[in-house]
Amino acid sequence: MRVVIIGGGAGGLSTASNIRKYDKDADITVITRDKHVAYSPCAIPYVMCGEVESFDDIIMHTPEDYRDRNIKILTETEVEGVFPEKKTVTYRRGEEAGEIPYDVLVIATGGSPFIPPVEGVDLEGVFTIRSLTDGEKIAEWASKSKSAVVVGAGLIGLEMAYGLLRMGLEVTVTEMLPQIVPRSLDPDMAAIVQEYLEEKGIRVILGKALERITGDERVERVMVGDECIDADMVILATGVRPEKKLAEMAGCETGQWAVRVNERMQTSVPDIYAVGDCVEVHDAITGFRTQSPLGSAAVRQAKVAAKNIAGMDAVFRPVLNAMVSKIGELEFGSVGLTEVTALQNGIKVVSGKKRALTKARYYPGAERIDVKMICDLNGRIIGCQIVAKERVAERIDTMSLAISQGMTCAELAETEFSYAPPVSMVIDPIILAAEDACEKLKRVNNKKAE
Amino acid sequence: MRVVIIGGGAGGLSTASNIRKYDKDADITVITRDKHVAYSPCAIPYVMCGEVESFDDIIMHTPEDYRDRNIKILTETEVEGVFPEKKTVTYRRGEEAGEIPYDVLVIATGGSPFIPPVEGVDLEGVFTIRSLTDGEKIAEWASKSKSAVVVGAGLIGLEMAYGLLRMGLEVTVTEMLPQIVPRSLDPDMAAIVQEYLEEKGIRVILGKALERITGDERVERVMVGDECIDADMVILATGVRPEKKLAEMAGCETGQWAVRVNERMQTSVPDIYAVGDCVEVHDAITGFRTQSPLGSAAVRQAKVAAKNIAGMDAVFRPVLNAMVSKIGELEFGSVGLTEVTALQNGIKVVSGKKRALTKARYYPGAERIDVKMICDLNGRIIGCQIVAKERVAERIDTMSLAISQGMTCAELAETEFSYAPPVSMVIDPIILAAEDACEKLKRVNNKKAE
Known part of the structure; x- marks a missing residue:
């Protein structure tokens, strides 16, 4: 063959x-x-x-x-x-x-990479990122640059922005939509990630589209909405x-x-x-x-x-788009639908939310963790987003499994999780978020009954 | 009320x-x-x-x-x-x-705490551990001691042994059974933990029972099997x-x-x-x-x-005994039955095993991870054990959920996990272990068919 x-x-x-x-x-x-x-x-x-x-x-x-x-x-x-x-x-x-x-x-x-149809995208110092060779070219150019604009605040845009920041550049990220990571995070969860990026020194501009890039042969300025930003280089991270x-x-x-x-x-x-x-x-x-x-x-x-x-038999199942990223010390991940995409699909939801810790609260290095769990009005879990400085990826996997098994928040709230002070809270933040979803569901259903 | x-x-x-x-x-x-x-x-x-x-x-x-x-x-x-x-x-x-x-x-x-019925358990310097006051007394005594024997290599025994080691004592752990953590780990997985403890400097004696503790008012020597160990203190971690x-x-x-x-x-x-x-x-x-x-x-x-x-309605479900511990840098956990306890309960099993990494292999800090997954001959997952220097607890929780949902290794192998190089491998070690279990199951069932 x-x-x-x-x-x-x-x-x-x-x-x-x-x-x-x-x-x-x-x-x-x-x-x-x-x-x-x-x-x-x-x-x-x-x-x-x-x-x-x-x-x-x-x-x-x-x-x-x-x-x-x-x-x-x-x-x-x-x-x-x-x-x-x-x-x-x-x-x-x-x-x-x-x-x-x-x-x-x-x-x-x-x-x-999608290249927005605007003036100046063909100037020197404008990059898209897909291959290793792209990466090498960007790193080379960045090593001689002082400032960069990253267009697009999806995963790749943010990860590249942080890379450039760590190379010593002044970095601005611009996003047409009113929030970062719009595909995978709801606005409230995206705000936590944005706050971290801003603390690190990345400037974030939301709700403004790339108008044009100007310069004499090479990039000098970027216009986003009504704003003009000086820059030595531009990364177009506007989707694939x-x-x-x-x-x-x-x-x-x-x-x-x-x-x-x-x-x-x-x-x-x-x-x-x-x-x-x-x-x-x-x-x-x-x-x-x-x-x-x-x-x-x-x-x-x-x-x-x-x-x-090879003559065997296998099928690829529908996806939940389980994803995770780590930028600096911050991990964030998502699986299933967000509250926003659920509503766009006509699915009414409640969202269980919990801010807790990654370890016992007296344990050195315990980090804040935010969990948001999206459930339909039958309680079935259809999405989850998590942000913390550790141990996010595996929790997203747990939730991927819960969603793929059709679990409800009530069932999840009763599930047995492991515990030891250096690695978890005695009740996991996922369980606490599931309990919050159960409470909210009860309130919604009581209101309906009235 | x-x-x-x-x-x-x-x-x-x-x-x-x-x-x-x-x-x-x-x-x-x-x-x-x-x-x-x-x-x-x-x-x-x-x-x-x-x-x-x-x-x-x-x-x-x-x-x-x-x-x-x-x-x-x-x-x-x-x-x-x-x-x-x-x-x-x-x-x-x-x-x-x-x-x-x-x-x-x-x-x-x-x-x-169970106190073995042997000579010398009432000597000064012999401790059991249950309350904070016990902890304070042990720490006080240890601060004036040079060597300790911990009797019992369950979780509490091992965690205490490591604590005493870090306080500067020479520590010996003795266990009547031929392996450490007999309740939660199979011998092959326990051996990985034991190797780590020995590397750190803890002496481990297996398969020998506590015979007696001797000394003039306070502990001086401990007899386990035919072996005599000098010690300033003894912790009895022989169960509760x-x-x-x-x-x-x-x-x-x-x-x-x-x-x-x-x-x-x-x-x-x-x-x-x-x-x-x-x-x-x-x-x-x-x-x-x-x-x-x-x-x-x-x-x-x-x-x-x-x-x-309070007049509401709730039930406590049967348990899987999901547990995790962290000793030094090593995390290990278990959920469901071990291969040994399954066989003791008359359940025939296959065990999927995988040694892999916790991050992409080029990523600094990627640690070895060992996963063992126990399945009955219908492929239903009934237990899992994991040992690694990071990210064990949440994987045990994922497996707790998989087991509680009655998943088979084939179903788990098709589940969608998240991926990013700093936090995971592109195919999670859990999935790789599930695939290994599927392969072994096929071989067992083919043999049966012959």
């Missing part, structure tokens, strides 16, 4: 590795535009802020490592065409062009658009967001699979199609695709 | 506080033998090892704090009799004796026996382990409840009666008792 995989990111390479695990004989070729493979793009900001020493550290495997496992990697190679009738792809690498036949094709083309061109060329059905796949990660074209940021998934709560542009989702999809390609 | 509560530990005081929350008018009296109330006995070892500064720090409330909430506390007071026919208890405080009527009585008498004397006096039914209660925490005698270490609970996996001598269990039972006493 000849498998060709387009894309050398988490989705593409995990598919390759997993197929090899299940099928020793498959002929596997990965084609990537990128110079590097198997690095962790999520870690780029952490190299910038100095927590990880160098960009080399975040390269986990070389093309040679894959070759040793009998996986061919073509780097810096562009796929130019996909021909499902004759089952081939054509590619170009510099001057060299070629054609490869496939029995199974996997499209893992990821996404490309799925790369669906090749899939469309192959005749694969696409939807509002990206490439359509079934739960086995198959596109509408026989023997073509797709995984990662370029595909649409289903939201586990609303049932609607959505995007899940997370490395962890790509890896899970890759495993499903690989199993099916 | 007059409520009398016997016992000022986690069970008794949480019951008092919770009743007050639900019933502003109840007349609440707590009677305790102890000098202090509302301290965290679990934290005593952490004061000894210097992580918490003083014993005063772990006292969370004074009797006055309770008085302010209209809860009477009688300290250093011994209940002498319980008379259900006339609904009174009699007590003695030094010379003073009295009788108090009750409408509802709550027995929260906890447990007392439920204090059921008063309950028996009141005519409450008791079982093999302790006081019998129904799921509303009611004893067999009308208007007498019992909570905490003195009661029996049901094991969620085996269905059998067992003990759950954990502060977290006492607090959850207290809430159930208080709600029922």
Whole structure:
């Protein structure tokens, strides 16, 4: 079986590795535009802020490592065409062009940064961030800069902003919407993260759109709304658009967001699979199609695709978009719907909230923790957000499990959690938030009954 | 309503506080033998090892704090009799004796340390550990000592051993069974913890029973098996026996382990409840009666008792004994059955195992993590043990939830976890252990089919 995989990111390479695990004989070729493979793009900001020493550290495997496992990697190679009738792809690498036949094709083309259609985005010193090479260029430019504007206050924007701050730059983050992290956090929880960033010295401007970038060849000033900010560099972190061109060329059905796949990660074209940021998934709560542009989702999809390609049987379940980030000392995470997205989907909710501590209160290093739990009016938990300086990620995972199991806040409030003074409170903040949700639910239902 | 509560530990005081929350008018009296109330006995070892500064720090409330909430506390007071026919208890405080009527009585008498019936346990320098006063006495004696033997390698024994080590003593832990933490860890996982303790400088002797303690007035030598150890002090951490004397006096039914209660925490005698270490609970996996001598269990039972006493309706569910401890930098935890206890209960199992990391492997501070997941032959998860230098407690909570929801390893392996390089691996060690369990299960079932 000849498998060709387009894309050398988490989705593409995990598919390759997993197929090899299940099928020793498959002929596997990965084609990537990128110079590097198997690095962790999520870690780029952490190299910038100095927590990880160098960009080399975040390269986990070389093309040679894959070759040793009998996986061919073509780097810096562009796929130019996909021909499902004759089952081939054509590619170009510099001057060299070629054609490869496939029995199974996997499209893992990821996404490309969205560039706002305004004046000045092509000036020197304006960057988008997607690849390791982007990261290296940004770090290089930043080392000669004094100030930066980051446009977009999603995860990548904030993580990059903090990286630049730690490199010694004066940093402003601008966001069109009235809050930071609008995809994953409600305004009240986002405010806690914003306060931390501002304490660290990042300026945050909300509710203003990027108007233009000006300068003579290189960036000098950024206009957001009515405000003019001097800056030596600009990072456009204004979202990522799925790369669906090749899939469309192959005749694969696409939807509002990206490439359509079934739960086995198959596109509408026989023997073509797709995984990662370029595909649409289903939201586990609303049932609607959505995007899940997370490395962890790509890896899970890759495993499903690989199993099916290798003749086994696997399905990819609807997503809860469990995410976590760490900026400086602050961890924040989210899973399921926010209060805002629930209301947008016509779901009435109550939100249990609790501010507590991560350890027994007398224990040195006990940190404040904020938990917000979103429940529908039957008490079913449909989302959770947590902010604290430690131990957030695993609590998000606990909540991902609770939501996927359809638990109510009342059931969760009765669940048994572990306890020891150096690592937890005798009643976990999650349980306290669930109890608060139960109380609020009671009040709402009593009012209804009146 | 007059409520009398016997016992000022986690069970008794949480019951008092919770009743007050639900019933502003109840007349609440707590009677305790102890000098202090509302301290965290679990934290005593952490004061000894210097992580918490003083014993005063772990006292969370004074009797006055309770008085302010209209809860009477009688300290250093011994209940002498319980008379259900006339609904009174009699007590003695030094010379003073009295009788108090009750409408509802709550027995929260906890447990007392078991003292092995051997020669020398009454020598000066031999201690048991239960109360803050015990902790103070041990710390005082230890400050003048050079070496200690801790008998019993359960949680309390090991935590105390580490505390004494940090105070500068030469410490030996002895355990009759062939492994440490026999209640919660399988031998393979216990070995990881033991290795850490030995690295730190604690000597561990397994499979040898305490024969006698010798010395002239004060401890000088300890005989375990055929071995003689010089020591200035001995801590007997050989388990705790439920204090059921008063309950028996009141005519409450008791079982093999302790006081019998129904799921509303009611004893067999009308208007007498019992909570905490003195009661029996049901094991969620085996269905059998067992003990759950954990502060977290006492607090959850207290809430159930208080709600029922206040006229609401609540039940206490069978337990999974979710526990966690931290010794030095090492966290370890367990929930549900171990492989050993499963086999003892006639349950055939497979164990998924994974050694992985707590963060992305290039991230500074990534620590080794070991996960062992026990599944029955239908794949249902019935237990999990985790050892690592960080982020164990919340993973145990995740597993507690998975087990309580009846999840199989296959379902868990498909669950969505969060990911960011500074806080997790792209595939969580729990998922990897679940996948390992699935593989092993397949092999077992294939063998059966042959």
